[in-house]
Amino acid sequence: MENLLSAASHETLPDSFVFPAEQRPPASSAAVALPVIDLSAPRDEVRRAILEAGKELGFFQVVNHGVPEQAVRDMEACCEEFFRLPAEDKAAFYSEDTDKPNRLFTSTTYGTGGERYWRDCLRLACSFPVAADAKNAWPDKPDGLREAMERFIAPTRALGMELLRLLCEGVGLRPDYFEGDLSAGDEVVNVNHYPPCPDPARTLGLPPHCDRNLITLLLQGSVAGLQVSYRGDWIRVQPVPGAFVVNFGHQLEIATNGLLKSVEHRAAANAAVPRTSVATFIMPTDDCLVAPAAELAAGGGGARYRAVTFREFMRVYKTVGARRESVEKAFKI
Numbered sequence: 252m253e254n255l256l257s258a259a260s261h262e263t264l265p266d267s268f269v270f271p272a273e274q275r276p277p278a279s280s281a282a283v284a285l286p287v288i289d290l291s292a293p294r295d296e297v298r299r300a301i302l303e304a305g306k307e308l309g310f311f312q313v314v315n316h317g318v319p320e321q322a323v324r325d326m327e328a329c330c331e332e333f334f335r336l337p338a339e340d341k342a343a344f345y346s347e348d349t350d351k352p353n354r355l356f357t358s359t360t361y362g363t364g365g366e367r368y369w370r371d372c373l374r375l376a377c378s379f380p381v382a383a384d385a386k387n388a389w390p391d392k393p394d395g396l397r398e399a400m401e402r403f404i405a406p407t408r409a410l411g412m413e414l415l416r417l418l419c420e421g422v423g424l425r426p427d428y429f430e431g432d433l434s435a436g437d438e439v440v441n442v443n444h445y446p447p448c449p450d451p452a453r454t455l456g457l458p459p460h461c462d463r464n465l466i467t468l469l470l471q472g473s474v475a476g477l478q479v480s481y482r483g484d485w486i487r488v489q490p491v492p493g494a495f496v497v498n499f500g501h502q503l504e505i506a507t508n509g510l511l512k513s514v515e516h517r518a519a520a521n522a523a524v525p526r527t528s529v530a531t532f533i534m535p536t537d538d539c540l541v542a543p544a545a546e547l548a549a550g551g552g553g554a555r556y557r558a559v560t561f562r563e564f565m566r567v568y569k570t571v572g573a574r575r576e577s578v579e580k581a582f583k584i
């Protein structure tokens with residue numbers, strides 16, 4: 252708990268947060284707006300747009316996405332408020348046990364060499380639909396957080412499943428390909444909190460990583476910080492308030508035989524203002540065997556990834572680290 256960044260004030264950057272320069276190459280100076288896709292457009296157009304952006308960048312943003320504005324605003328407000336609570340109200344939730352579905356921790360769980368990242372995280376999990384005991388395991392402070400989470404998670408999951416259907420249609424899989432075990436794992440929400448940092452140029456909020464799940468829906472909030480790898484550079488993603496940033500996890504890359512790639516991204520710290528982002532992850536069940544879809548492997552010259560249960564993927568992922576290269580080495584044929 253004493254590790255928690257949001258429970259202390261830092262006037263200088265402790266050495267454990269400082270990375271050698273080659274591990275934090277600066278982002279290109281221009282902030283880039285990722286493609287913003289209006290989901291209320293005709294379905295053909297939407298399908299084409301997400302496929303194009305997904306193949307080119309692996310990242311895009313969606314607006315008119317069907318998650319009620321109020322649900323987004325309430326979720327963001329409750330999450331920001333959680334990190335403003337006095338330390339004693341957060342203490343009960345703090346845990347370093349990575350097997351705990353709901354917990355508060357600092358830095359990251361990515362296999363790292365002991366270096367620390369400028370980020371606290373509240374992790375919330377639930378099965379779907381939300382069961383009463385799942386809800387009761389979420390923090391009871393601030394008031395309304397549990398209800399906000401409940402009202403947020405259902406339409407956000409529905410959005411994720413709709414995007415998966417559109418992607419299936421785009422790549423030539425049957426629309427319900429990802430329904431069932433491939434998407435029936437716990438729904439996980441990571442509330443990332445990056446307090447103002449005394450020396451943001453010498454550290455990072457999150458290391459370069461690819462997401463381990465199927466598909467990710469991120470609310471960036473109004474403060475920039477997300478950076479996406481693109482042609483050897485890091486591009487800064489300009490926030491579009493109310494939009495979800497969408498990116499593909501490793502499981503979607505494996506299932507589509509590499510047609511849709513999981514792209515590296517990272518989060519920068521900043522000196523001026525706290526930043527809170529809300530990442531929702533859709534993932535397979537632990538026992539689900541994830542393998543390239545036969546119809547895509549056949550057309551793509553054979554399977555390019557080995558079949559692996561999600562549990563085994565996670566076990567290996569924890570040991571090889573989050574970099575794309577090391578994950579590829581472990582799972583590519």
Ligand code: OGA
Pocket residue numbers: 441443457462469471476477516517518528530
């Ligand atoms: C994540 C992530 C980026 C951000 O939670 O996996 O990449 O901007 N977050 O907080």
Ligand code: NI
Pocket residue numbers: 460461462516
């Ligand atoms: Ni991520």
